[in-house]
Amino acid sequence: MSNISGDGTLTPGEFRVAAFAFAVRWKSSVSAFPPWSWLSPPKHPWLSNEVDGYLALENVCLLDSSEENHAGRCTGLEDPNCSGDDEPIDDATLVQSCRDDFRYYDFHVIYDSSYRVPVLYFRAYSGDGRTLLLSEFEGDLPADSSEALVKSKWTFITQEEHPYLNRPWYKLHPCGTSECMKLLFQSDTSIRATSGAAELYLLSWFSVVGRMVGLSIPYQMMKCENDT
Numbered sequence: 001m002s003n004i005s006g007d008g009t010l011t012p013g014e015f016r017v018a019a020f021a022f023a024v025r026w027k028s029s030v031s032a033f034p035p036w037s038w039l040s041p042p043k044h045p046w047l048s049n050e051v052d053g054y055l056a057l058e059n060v061c062l063l064d065s066s067e068e069n070h071a072g073r074c075t076g077l078e079d080p081n082c083s084g085d086d087e088p089i090d091d092a093t094l095v096q097s098c099r100d101d102f103r104y105y106d107f108h109v110i111y112d113s114s115y116r117v118p119v120l121y122f123r124a125y126s127g128d129g130r131t132l133l134l135s136e137f138e139g140d141l142p143a144d145s146s147e148a149l150v151k152s153k154w155t156f157i158t159q160e161e162h163p164y165l166n167r168p169w170y171k172l173h174p175c176g177t178s179e180c181m182k183l184l185f186q187s188d189t190s191i192r193a194t195s196g197a198a199e200l201y202l203l204s205w206f207s208v209v210g211r212m213v214g215l216s217i218p219y220q221m222m223k224c225e226n227d228t
Contacts, residue, residue, distance in 0.1 A: 008177070008180070008184075010118070010198060011116070014198040015118060016053070019109065023055060025199075025203075025221060026221060034060060038054070042165075057107040103124050103140055104124065104125050104127070105123070107120065107122045107213070108122070115174045115178060117205075119173075120171060120172045120210070121170070123169045181201065181204070184204055185197075
């Protein structure tokens with residue numbers, strides 16, 4: 001893989017290679033959790049062919065925030081032991097046990113050809129398939145992300161049409177992504193010079209935007225990065 005540019009952006013080719021590497025590392029580091037998949041977009045003449053797919057993590061469940069037992073709200077993605085038990089939670093079991101009072105989430109990482117950066121799209125829906133508004137699931141977001149979502153131009157939420165599915169999804173707006181990633185890589189030039197810099201870009205980017213929606217990089221995956 002070629003070294004990434006110093007302006008905080010990725011080329012379509014770098015995004016694709018980095019996306020596959022990210023999915024592989026996620027699966028190998030946290031095999032008990034749902035894997036990211038590479039999905040091919042539908043064939044439409046108006047779609048750009050710069051990147052032939054996107055990353056998807058789907059059918060992640062959360063309990064309704066009104067539940068008294070909040071252990072069920074754990075997706076297993078931030079802390080394998082967030083239920084308070086000694087044994088790690090098997091997320092696959094959590095997904096299979098979802099009911100109407102659970103929230104389902106789909107997350108897509110899509111390359112934005114205008115900003116030349118990855119963008120996190122997501123949607124929430126109830127057990128009966130009804131799409132939820134932000135006001136209905138905002139309470140599921142990490143408590144410490146609310147202020148950041150309001151103040152940071154890198155992580156504020158907008159609702160726009162999904163670029164491939166033609167349905168309204170929420171996304172973390174990418175307008176400040178390249179600037180923030182540029183500053184990050186300028187502070188550690190050794191990362192930018194490595195052959196796997198694009199992969200580290202995606203990990204670094206996701207460690208920020210994922211946290212905003214409760215998808216922190218698991219410890220095992222970060223350890224894997226540090227050992228690279």
